[in-house]
Each structure stands twice: as C-alpha cells, then as structure tokens.
Amino acid sequence: VDAVAQDAARDRQNALTKPPGSLGRLEELAVFMAGWQQQAMPQIDMAQALVFAGNHGICAQGVNPFPQEVTAQMVQNFKAGGAAINQLCRTNDAQLSVIDLDLDRPTADFTQGPAMTEADCVAALNAGAAALHPAASVLILGEMGIGNSTVAAALTAAVFGGAVQDWVGRGTGSDDEGLRRKVDAITRGLARHAATPQDGASILMTLGGREQAAICGAVLAARQRRIPVILDGFICTASVAPLFALAPAALDHCLIGHLSVEPGHKRLLDAIGKTAVLDFDMRLGEGSGAALALGILRSALACHSGMATFAEAGVADG
Amino acid sequence: VDAVAQDAARDRQNALTKPPGSLGRLEELAVFMAGWQQQAMPQIDMAQALVFAGNHGICAQGVNPFPQEVTAQMVQNFKAGGAAINQLCRTNDAQLSVIDLDLDRPTADFTQGPAMTEADCVAALNAGAAALHPAASVLILGEMGIGNSTVAAALTAAVFGGAVQDWVGRGTGSDDEGLRRKVDAITRGLARHAATPQDGASILMTLGGREQAAICGAVLAARQRRIPVILDGFICTASVAPLFALAPAALDHCLIGHLSVEPGHKRLLDAIGKTAVLDFDMRLGEGSGAALALGILRSALACHSGMATFAEAGVADG
The missing domain is CATH 3.40.50.10210 (Nicotinate-nucleotide-dimethylbenzimidazole phosphoribosyltransferase (CobT), large domain)
Structure with missing residues (x-):
C-alpha cells in the first residue's frame, strides 16, 4: 500500500470544508482507496x-x-x-x-x-x-x-x-x-x-x-x-x-x-x-x-474528490 | 400508512428469488416505502x-x-x-x-x-x-x-x-x-x-x-x-x-x-x-x-421491483 498517497489523502480530508473526522468511516474509505490506487484522489472508473x-x-x-x-x-x-x-x-x-x-x-x-x-x-x-x-x-x-x-x-x-x-x-x-x-x-x-x-x-x-x-x-x-x-x-x-x-x-x-x-x-x-x-x-x-x-x-470518493477546501471556499476553519 | 400496500410488498418480498428475509433491512425499507407511497412497488422518481x-x-x-x-x-x-x-x-x-x-x-x-x-x-x-x-x-x-x-x-x-x-x-x-x-x-x-x-x-x-x-x-x-x-x-x-x-x-x-x-x-x-x-x-x-x-x-427498491420471483425464474424454492 502506498503510504505517501494515503498521507496526501489524509491531509486533503483535513483541509476539506468540514470538521476533521466528521465524515467518519467515509474518510477512512477514501484513505484506504488512495493507498491501493496509489493516488491522493482515488476514483472508480470501472x-x-x-x-x-x-x-x-x-x-x-x-x-x-x-x-x-x-x-x-x-x-x-x-x-x-x-x-x-x-x-x-x-x-x-x-x-x-x-x-x-x-x-x-x-x-x-x-x-x-x-x-x-x-x-x-x-x-x-x-x-x-x-x-x-x-x-x-x-x-x-x-x-x-x-x-x-x-x-x-x-x-x-x-x-x-x-x-x-x-x-x-x-x-x-x-x-x-x-x-x-x-x-x-x-x-x-x-x-x-x-x-x-x-x-x-x-x-x-x-x-x-x-x-x-x-x-x-x-x-x-x-x-x-x-x-x-x-x-x-x-x-x-x-x-x-x-x-x-x-x-x-x-x-x-x-x-x-x-x-x-x-x-x-x-x-x-x-x-x-x-x-x-x-x-x-x-x-x-x-x-x-x-x-x-x-x-x-x-459516496466516500465523491466527497473526497469533489468537496472544496476551506481555502477554496473562503470558510473560516477556526 | 397503507397496510394493504405493505402486505402486498411483504408478499412480493417472500416470492422473490432469495431466501425469505435474506435481504434483511433492505426488505424492511421496501415495505416501509410501500406503505407510505401506497403502492406495492414503491419507487423514487425524484x-x-x-x-x-x-x-x-x-x-x-x-x-x-x-x-x-x-x-x-x-x-x-x-x-x-x-x-x-x-x-x-x-x-x-x-x-x-x-x-x-x-x-x-x-x-x-x-x-x-x-x-x-x-x-x-x-x-x-x-x-x-x-x-x-x-x-x-x-x-x-x-x-x-x-x-x-x-x-x-x-x-x-x-x-x-x-x-x-x-x-x-x-x-x-x-x-x-x-x-x-x-x-x-x-x-x-x-x-x-x-x-x-x-x-x-x-x-x-x-x-x-x-x-x-x-x-x-x-x-x-x-x-x-x-x-x-x-x-x-x-x-x-x-x-x-x-x-x-x-x-x-x-x-x-x-x-x-x-x-x-x-x-x-x-x-x-x-x-x-x-x-x-x-x-x-x-x-x-x-x-x-x-x-x-x-x-x-x-438499492432496496431496486431489489424489490427488479428481482424475479421464483415462479418467473423457474428456481425451486424448496
């Protein structure tokens, strides 16, 4: 499993417009997929x-x-x-x-x-x-x-x-x-x-x-x-x-x-x-x-790839 | 809630090509939807x-x-x-x-x-x-x-x-x-x-x-x-x-x-x-x-509406 891609996916999850961790197991699934697909933005083409x-x-x-x-x-x-x-x-x-x-x-x-x-x-x-x-x-x-x-x-x-x-x-x-x-x-x-x-x-x-x-x-x-x-x-x-x-x-x-x-x-x-x-x-x-x-x-990957980050959306992240 | 539609939905679930009850809560969801939509084959158009x-x-x-x-x-x-x-x-x-x-x-x-x-x-x-x-x-x-x-x-x-x-x-x-x-x-x-x-x-x-x-x-x-x-x-x-x-x-x-x-x-x-x-x-x-x-x-409604019955599929139901 690609630990670099997983770390990048975790960083992305923490930058998205939501409290970190608030998507629960959806976040874990996105990180899992990133590791095996060896890319920070995993996707399901087929x-x-x-x-x-x-x-x-x-x-x-x-x-x-x-x-x-x-x-x-x-x-x-x-x-x-x-x-x-x-x-x-x-x-x-x-x-x-x-x-x-x-x-x-x-x-x-x-x-x-x-x-x-x-x-x-x-x-x-x-x-x-x-x-x-x-x-x-x-x-x-x-x-x-x-x-x-x-x-x-x-x-x-x-x-x-x-x-x-x-x-x-x-x-x-x-x-x-x-x-x-x-x-x-x-x-x-x-x-x-x-x-x-x-x-x-x-x-x-x-x-x-x-x-x-x-x-x-x-x-x-x-x-x-x-x-x-x-x-x-x-x-x-x-x-x-x-x-x-x-x-x-x-x-x-x-x-x-x-x-x-x-x-x-x-x-x-x-x-x-x-x-x-x-x-x-x-x-x-x-x-x-x-x-x-x-x-x-x-759904997990759609959130991971499609959501805006706090910076992109101009939302205060505390 | 329409009990007649729910009963019809339950009967259908028991005739579909699967052991009765084997779709678990998917079956319950289909019956729930049948009752409120007042039809044995509930669907989600919008x-x-x-x-x-x-x-x-x-x-x-x-x-x-x-x-x-x-x-x-x-x-x-x-x-x-x-x-x-x-x-x-x-x-x-x-x-x-x-x-x-x-x-x-x-x-x-x-x-x-x-x-x-x-x-x-x-x-x-x-x-x-x-x-x-x-x-x-x-x-x-x-x-x-x-x-x-x-x-x-x-x-x-x-x-x-x-x-x-x-x-x-x-x-x-x-x-x-x-x-x-x-x-x-x-x-x-x-x-x-x-x-x-x-x-x-x-x-x-x-x-x-x-x-x-x-x-x-x-x-x-x-x-x-x-x-x-x-x-x-x-x-x-x-x-x-x-x-x-x-x-x-x-x-x-x-x-x-x-x-x-x-x-x-x-x-x-x-x-x-x-x-x-x-x-x-x-x-x-x-x-x-x-x-x-x-x-x-x-998914629950797709199974409910789309599956064949034992009779339709020619599968022995015991």
Whole structure:
C-alpha cells in the first residue's frame, strides 16, 4: 500500500470544508482507496463484480435442504438479470460477470476424501484470476453454491480452530436437524483430513470448493495489480481464510462489504482483524452486501474528490 | 400508512428469488416505502433534499468556538457546490435546495427569553412546509447553523427530561470548557422557561431556532402528502422532538439516515423508538447521513421491483 498517497489523502480530508473526522468511516474509505490506487484522489472508473458458482459433494451428507440443481437455476437467474445482485450492480454501477465452474461435476464429499484434486483446485484458482478485468478500479466478489455455507464453516474451523458449532449457522434454511448434520459432517471431515498438512493451500484443496478457490485466485490477482476488493459475507470471506493462513497481509487490500447474519462471520472478522462496512441483517450471498457497500464507497470518493477546501471556499476553519 | 400496500410488498418480498428475509433491512425499507407511497412497488422518481440554515442567539453564551459568520459561509459553499452534501446528493441522485432563514437576524438568546416570537416560529414552519416539492418521492432533510448542537440538546432535554449533560456532546469542536458552557447555558435556559407551558409548540418557540422550525414544517407537510422522510443525525432528529411531544405518530413516516457520533443521538433514537439506517461514525450534519442512506434506499427498491420471483425464474424454492 502506498503510504505517501494515503498521507496526501489524509491531509486533503483535513483541509476539506468540514470538521476533521466528521465524515467518519467515509474518510477512512477514501484513505484506504488512495493507498491501493496509489493516488491522493482515488476514483472508480470501472467497478467489476464477479460471482463464482460451484457445486459440492458434501451435499451427500444432507447438509442442505435444497437440491444442487438450484445452483444452476440461480446462475440462470443471474444471467437473465433477475437476482438481487443484478439489481444491486445496476443501482451501484458495477459490471457483473457470473462464472459457473463445472456445475455438473461437483467436488468430492470431503468426509470421504479431498474435495478437490490439485489440478481442479489450480484450475479454479486460475479461472478466478483470469476473470479479473485489469482495468477494474475496484473488484466486488460474490458466490453461489448449494451447500457452500458448510464448506465455508469447514474452512474457517480448519484455519482458525475452535468448536465446529461456533462456525456453523443455518445458511439458507437449515432447521435444527440440518444444523446438527452440518456440524457432524464438518467434524468428520476435519478428522478425515487431520493428517493432511494444515497449510492454507492444503485446507483449500481438501475442504474447499471451486468457487472458493476462484475467489482466492481473484483476490490474489487483484493484489498483484493493487486493485482494492470488496468481499461479501460469511461464505465469501471464509473463502479467503486459506490465504490468511498463508499470509495475513494477503487480505490487506480487501474490505468486507457487510456483516452477515450467519453467526460465524463476526467470529471470522475478529479472527482476521477486519470490520464490515455495513451491518444490514443480510444473509443472501451473491455478492449482494459487497455491491451495496460499493455505493457507500462511491459516496466516500465523491466527497473526497469533489468537496472544496476551506481555502477554496473562503470558510473560516477556526 | 397503507397496510394493504405493505402486505402486498411483504408478499412480493417472500416470492422473490432469495431466501425469505435474506435481504434483511433492505426488505424492511421496501415495505416501509410501500406503505407510505401506497403502492406495492414503491419507487423514487425524484428525491428532494432540503438543507435549512439559521443563526442562534445562544452563541452569546460562548457555546461554540466558531463565529456565526460561518453559517453564511457554509451556505455559500452549499450554493457553490463545494460541501459534502453537494457530493452526496449528486452521487445518490437527490435534488438539493439550500434555504437560509434570516441569517443576519439570529434568534434571541434563550437564557434571556424565548428564542423566537410566535410570528418568527410560524414563518419558519411555513418556509419549511413551502419548500417541499409536492412531487417528491422521498424527502431528505438537513441543517446548518453555528450553535445549533446546543439548541438540539436544549430541545431534547426539554422534551424528554433527564440530566442535561446526557444530551450534550462536543458538536463541532467544543473542548471540555466549551462542553461545560453548553450544559450551563441549557440548564439556565430550561430554568428560565420552567413556567412556560411544556407542549411541543412552546418548547420549539422558546428553545428552538428557525432551521429547527423549518424542519418541523417540512416533516408535517411531507406527512400530509404521505411523502416518506429521511432525517439526518442528532440536530435534525432533535429538531422534530417537539413534534414527537405533540404526537409520537407524527414521525411514523420518518427514517433516521444515520446514527451520529454525538452521544445524545442514541438516547434520542431510543426515546422516539427508531433505529438509524447507517452507523458510520459521522457527525457533520448538512443532511449528509440522510443523503448517504438514500443510496441504500435506492438499492432496496431496486431489489424489490427488479428481482424475479421464483415462479418467473423457474428456481425451486424448496
């Protein structure tokens, strides 16, 4: 991150026609963007949104009340423009691409063996990296995949430890019995792979899924190009937990769009030392919370770039 | 509020291609708007933002480190397009009008007598009501006035009681000594008017200011036309405390844009039974938090109106 650009952005914030600090987190967002865009006046010329979709072998353990066909149905809905993420990208001006990853070839059931082969995992990482538009000013990330709240909880439990049930929530409509099945499947999965090296790459391969790997690939590619990222909720943030395990600084260019209702998200944000931009009782995924936060980011940069300074406006600054 | 339209909006939310409730507070905002716009598919054709400015005799008590001239300077900055509210209205597509109310004729010092005559108060109420555009889909309200965080604290202390210091914060840049002067001035003001009838209209007249009365007038006019309102932070919300004193339901059509850092705001929202849309550590005024919340409201309505239902999209809804 460019500390010189950040300092210049902070100086500008303190010269604008308002009490210093009075725009609160809008000021912090402007300074964050200045650092990653390496300019005192950061801007959003093009916001890219990527939604990755995958299917999961763990569904064989009855962890989700919906059939896996819903993943493809929702991808179709995304492509037809009928989902929440379509409306949120339109309203907040993001260019949306939906990338479905071998939906007819789910990952393997991680209670029985590794979810992905190395080749599958690398292919998904590469698909994620390749999807990034190099001219994006900011990248919004989201996911869709029946069963992937179980995958997310497995990843966070493996990376951060603690009781499995503390990472597990209801996802999309699990009842108490479904919740119990999720905890049980993850517990057996962690035991099954206890002898596997516990580095981030191995955890991603054994417990993750294609859309999780693609999100990792996109986050890494964005980092290489210093493009700031807005992650969505629990599943999206959990997807990059393996990157945090490899190097905590790997997520320094990432904002968290919103705090999900899914209880593991707060725990996860505490573990990675981040605060969400919004807290709106949402739990949809698809990148919806990240796209909503994009609108806030646009307002933050508009104030930063468009406001007059005290000197320009002839206002007494005390 | 139109309960039939609200029920229709709720039914629609539950038919859209997402788990019911998964858009959290975005869903609540859509239902709120449906009720006041009296249609199941509420929309924002035109968002109006009104910022009222006034000057205050209480400044004679040394309650503010800035000279009263700053009010007119900031109004000039609003009119030139250089303030935060200008950028936020542009980004979130609101039509901004700035209305300065007799800036060269401050109200009277309320420690010495009533801040406004009945004629002054009624003129300001009428100016606020007249400023409402009858075709507004939603009204954003804000204020500017050196010294008006003291006025706001006086209004809330008079309406809701409790210790004066619990309503007083640093406003724009008061130090400990300035804080003490604010508490002292309000305490003397309340004592001075203890014999005055404690109804909302009297409190507004004796302790309020022109921009507070104008905000009350705009809120009342909007209510008459069933136009939903987004109030800003502490000072804007405190401005309508006298309306709450007259009839708590008078604020049913109002959202609170953001929770201010000013400590009295949380206490005030608890007293009127409302939760802010955003919590962004802001304390600027000008309607900035309300304009930021407008962007969220636009996203909420875009999802509500633009999403496909499960039936339309051919997605299994369990």
